[in-house]
Structures are given as structure tokens and as C-alpha cells.
Amino acid sequence: MRSLLSELNLSGLPLHLSAHSGGGKTVARLLSTDLQVNRISLYDALYSQTEKESVARWYGKVQGKMRLSSVREMSPNRYMKELIQDLGLEVQTSREILRGIPYEIQRGRRLIHQIRPVGPEGSLKAHYQVVTESWE
Numbered sequence: 001m002r003s004l005l006s007e008l009n010l011s012g013l014p015l016h017l018s019a020h021s022g023g024g025k026t027v028a029r030l031l032s033t034d035l036q037v038n039r040i041s042l043y044d045a046l047y048s049q050t051e052k053e054s055v056a057r058w059y060g061k062v063q064g065k066m067r068l069s070s071v072r073e074m075s076p077n078r079y080m081k082e083l084i085q086d087l088g089l090e091v092q093t094s095r096e097i098l099r100g101i102p103y104e105i106q107r108g109r110r111l112i113h114q115i116r117p118v119g120p121e122g123s124l125k126a127h128y129q130v131v132t133e134s135w136e
Contacts, residue, residue, distance in 0.1 A: 014038040019045040024076070028054035041067040046079035056086055059110075068113040072104075080113060 016039040019027045024045030031037060031054050046052050046068075059066060070077035084091060084106065091106040091113070098114070106113040 016041070019043070021045060022047065024048075024051045024055075027051075031055065031058040037062065038064040039066070040064065041069075042076075042080070043069045044071060044074055044076040046076045046083065048079070052079045052083050052086075056083055059083075059087060063110070065110045066112075068111070070113070070115055071118055072115050073118050077115060084108075084111070084113060 013036060015035055015037045017027050017030055017037055018041040020043040022045070024042055024047060027040060027042065027045065028051040031040075037058065040055065040058070042055070046055065055066070058064070068080045068083075070080050089108045089111055091108045091111065094105050094107070096103050096105050101116055104115040106115070
């Protein structure tokens with residue numbers, strides 16, 4: 001992977017990594033390189049303790065921003081909630097309707113975690129309703 005990254009000459013650019021589902025494994029690998037990642041967005045993308053720990057290390061050493069989106073009853077939600085607890089992040093929780101779907105929203109200084117329930121619209125539908133973001 002390092003040779004590909006060298007060929008792309010990305011080492012000096014601030015990057016926003018975004019992944020859905022199994023893409024969390026690739027994001028975890030990229031976070032362990034010398035890339036300057038300043039933002040990550042993970043949509044149901046943490047499926048292991050190793051991936052969670054990689055994201056936690058990145059968040060602890062970089063002053064980047066993190067967006068997490070998960071479906072309440074799926075395993076990535078557990079890892080995302082554990083990540084927030086492990087990092088000791090203070091969050092404010094609210095409930096919002098985003099494009100017709102009810103979400104629980106947890107906001108911290110550099111974090112947004114959007115949790116949607118399984119519902120009639122189905123849990124396998126991508127989080128395309130919430131991919132736009134704004135930070136104050």
C-alpha cells in the first residue's frame with residue numbers, strides 16, 4: 001500500500017477518508033500510514049476491535065473531525081459507541097428527523113454520531129440521507 005500512496009503523492013495533503021461497511025478496514029490501514037488525515041466519515045464501517053483501536057489512536061493524536069453513522073441493531077453501532085466511551089468524549093444527544101428518518105444524534109466538539117433505527121425503510125439502505133455535513 002505504501003508504494004501506491006507514494007505514487008499518488010498524497011503524503012502532504014490533508015485528506016478526508018470516508019467508508020461504508022467493510023471499508024472501515026481500509027480506513028484503519030490508511031490511518032496507520034504517514035498520510036495527513038484530518039477528517040473521517042464512517043457509515044456502519046467499524047466491525048472489529050482492531051479497527052476501533054486504529055480510529056481511537058488517530059483521534060487521540062490528530063485534531064481532526066469524525067462523523068459516525070450507524071444502525072442501532074447492527075454491530076458497527078456497538079463499536080462506535082465503545083469508541084466514544086473509550087475516548088471519554090462528552091456528547092450532547094438529540095433526536096432529529098433527517099430526510100424522513102428518525103435519528104439519535106450525538107454531537108461532541110469534533111464528533112457527530114448519527115444512529116438510525118431499523119425501520120420499514122430497512123437497515124441495509126445506505127446512509128445516503130445524511131452524507132452532507134456542516135461543522136460550526
